[in-house]
Amino acid sequence: MKLRLGTRASKLARTQSGMVADAIAQAAAARGVDLDVEMVHIRTEGDVSQGSLVGLSQTGVFVNALRDALLNGVCDVLVHSLKDLPVALHPDIELAAVPEREDVRDALCTRGVSLADLPSGARVGTGSPRRAAQLLALRPDLKVEGLRGNIDTRLGKLHEGLDGVVLAAAGLRRVDRIEEATELFEPAQMLPAPGQGALAVEILPDADPMWADAVRDLEHADTRRAVTAERALLGVLDAGCAAPVGALATVEGDRLTLKARVINGAGTLALNETTNGPAQEAASLGRSTGFTLLGRGAGRLMGGS
Template identity: 45%
Template structure:
């Protein structure tokens, strides 16, 4: 009997789930509507899950209920959408090989410096907003809603001069040609887990062994480090926080972090490198250093600005 894979029903989520199904040698995709999904025409949309008062668990809660209820054996999530605290009885079963974690610029420019002065840039992410304005306070950063195709259509209709989207999402949807350039992590630190998929299952379920067969140990380590930092900072999608870990030579791991105010007026960046054998410890250590530099107070102020 094939494994039943729980997934959101968006084009991107289904593309990601199909990749996992193919890697497993076949699986049944079970599309589950979540509170974070777009509504049918005429139905009121819920609050933005990553806006003021939002809740990132909106993207996964119904899928986790299906897992706990035995409706599916395995769930496929964008790792950046999975809260750091999982419900009792569930665990991360694996992380397949990671796509490019960087953010992409879609619009007429070849670098951050080349974006025309005063351009109206569309992004729904406070993390991206804070870093764009920190580097380029002349830009107008405006919220944007809808799936990738909807956002690209808005750009074509000149509602925006440019968009910032995830490289991984554009590639998985076959829209890589839209990417003008990718921001380097030192310019725009990605969200924890960006570009990675997280496979979730019930504790002690035999399906975990199958998930392990397609797990990339390096991807699992970097995602674990990033999630540890976010958990230690008590950050969410309501807070302008980026964390990006990479494996470097000599069995070591480097992790960089960013937090700032949504208007880009103040920010903190830090970076650590250490042995890669304890990724969670390294992430927590980065968070502790950032707290020592004022991150906790800064994130409190950021929350007040977006309340």
């Protein structure tokens, strides 16, 4: 049986989609189904545009073209970086699996110098307002500059004038370039984006159970609960990729702990909130944390500098 898996065509997207494709084939084999997973490369607005993506909807930039391909029968399964998905579920598409999460941390890549040892006024590139704000909170003397492109492009900027770039550790690990990270930021220093390090696998709800159940076998319950809390927080804050919001939920047994941070663009003011509760109430915990942050003035921080 042949299965068509839709993915963006970047190296990272192809790599992580290939990992999911292998996992689906293995899960199908365990069910006695011989599945041949074929990759279908789909070009999105985010891959075509050369401008900054800050302020644009991640849905329109990276997700819509993929979902259109699924709905129009071009492919059978989609793989996304989960942090690219809008908080609201698509009414006609099933989020069939959230596989086990990779490293959630952000990575600083330099020419061998740690964050503490970068010279005053050093130029550090990132396309994320969240990373930029938290970098400035750690080192207000840095000059943080906009940056976009694939991993190769971003790392290449280290040889074109930048002193450092910040990337997701998960992406570096997936393309076997984690050794190029000079320093990994612990969440206490730089809280990751909601959903960072996690993947999302989407199918149509009426997909053939013979292979669809194999896709659902990729589900990792604790990762699903963690990202559900983080994204519920994001939904309450009505914040997208352009907002300096960090969140990380961890699950131990039946308990979930959610740490959240809203920080202004200059990195000079931050609100931190920690919530604990039953893991099965992940969405409720995320929403309550979001409302608490709003009550403390998070809206002003996200809108100001």
